[in-house]
Amino acid sequence: MSDRVTTATGPSALHTVNLVKIYQTGGLPVHAVRGIDLLVEPGEFVAIMGPSGSGKSTLVHMLGGLDTRTSGEIWVDGKRADTLNESAWAILRRQKIGFVFQFFNLVDNMTVADNVELPALLGGAPAKHARERRQYLLGELGLTDKADAAPAQLSGGEQQRVALARALANQPQVLLADEPTGNLDSRNTRDVLRLIGEVHRQGQTIVMVTHDARVAGLADRVVTLLDGQIVDDGLMAPVRRRPKSGAGDVVELHG
Ligand SMILES: Nc1ncnc2c1ncn2[C@@H]1O[C@H](COP(=O)(O)OP(=O)(O)OP(=O)(O)O)[C@@H](O)[C@H]1O
Ligand SMILES: [Mg+2]
Numbered sequence: 001m002s003d004r005v006t007t008a009t010g011p012s013a014l015h016t017v018n019l020v021k022i023y024q025t026g027g028l029p030v031h032a033v034r035g036i037d038l039l040v041e042p043g044e045f046v047a048i049m050g051p052s053g054s055g056k057s058t059l060v061h062m063l064g065g066l067d068t069r070t071s072g073e074i075w076v077d078g079k080r081a082d083t084l085n086e087s088a089w090a091i092l093r094r095q096k097i098g099f100v101f102q103f104f105n106l107v108d109n110m111t112v113a114d115n116v117e118l119p120a121l122l123g124g125a126p127a128k129h130a131r132e133r134r135q136y137l138l139g140e141l142g143l144t145d146k147a148d149a150a151p152a153q154l155s156g157g158e159q160q161r162v163a164l165a166r167a168l169a170n171q172p173q174v175l176l177a178d179e180p181t182g183n184l185d186s187r188n189t190r191d192v193l194r195l196i197g198e199v200h201r202q203g204q205t206i207v208m209v210t211h212d213a214r215v216a217g218l219a220d221r222v223v224t225l226l227d228g229q230i231v232d233d234g235l236m237a238p239v240r241r242r243p244k245s246g247a248g249d250v251v252e253l254h255g
Pocket of ligand 1: 025050053056057059
């Protein structure tokens with residue numbers, strides 16, 4: 001399979017081969033993901049869509065090593081990852097993957113600032129660099145005045161933005177985001193999408209689950225799942241080269 005993980009320009013950012021997840025909880029097995037072949041190039045922005053229960057969260061959790069696969073292969077940056085144990089996955093995530101969960105998973109007994117700085121510090125960034133990155137991200141997301149608050153003191157939308165800031169703290173090669181705008185009003189959605197557009201222009205690879213067709217419209221490619229399988233994939237579309245200027249065009253939401 002090595003010919004499929006390496007392209008002329010280098011290894012793909014993410015690659016799955018016949019990826020399957022079957023949940024075995026008590027009664028009947030649930031076939032959440034049924035043989036997904038997905039190849040994401042470095043710098044590509046892929047939106048994952050599909051109805052509730054179609055396997056979107058299961059897929060991105062497996063891509064980030066947060067859930068184990070039943071069968072199939074996962075490759076991250078050209079290296080086989082599905083065979084890694086939990087601690088090896090943790091190291092891989094720390095080095096290469098930022099994750100925004102559908103339900104935010106912030107550390108309750110730490111301030112917003114510490115929640116955002118933590119991954120950078122764990123990744124070995126100097127304290128000054130981690131602090132500057134945190135200040136930049138919270139500023140971009142309109143959360144500067146919440147830096148000293150505890151997550152429980154924030155609204156759902158604010159917590160979601162903190163979770164995005166945390167995922168980007170490390171400047172990870174790959175951002176995996178499960179409905180990062182799911183709880184946001186249109187203004188905060190714009191802030192989140194502006195930041196996502198900006199990191200995308202900086203070369204960030206993004207795989208983002210969304211229900212919102214307007215949000216998906218910002219992606220280079222839309223992959224649609226139904227019943228655990230890919231039923232539509234804009235694979236043939238070339239990666240769109242966005243102009244360096246004009247961040248505004250990326251965040252304009254209509255309707
Ligand atoms: N831990 C689990 N145990 C058993 N079944 C599960 C588990 N997690 C998910 N499932 C099932 O797997 C299927 C896919 O779930 P998943 O959460 O991936 O869907 P989704 O596309 O993210 O949906 P939503 O849009 O509602 O977030 C569903 O049928 C769900 O009930
Ligand atoms: Mg989900």
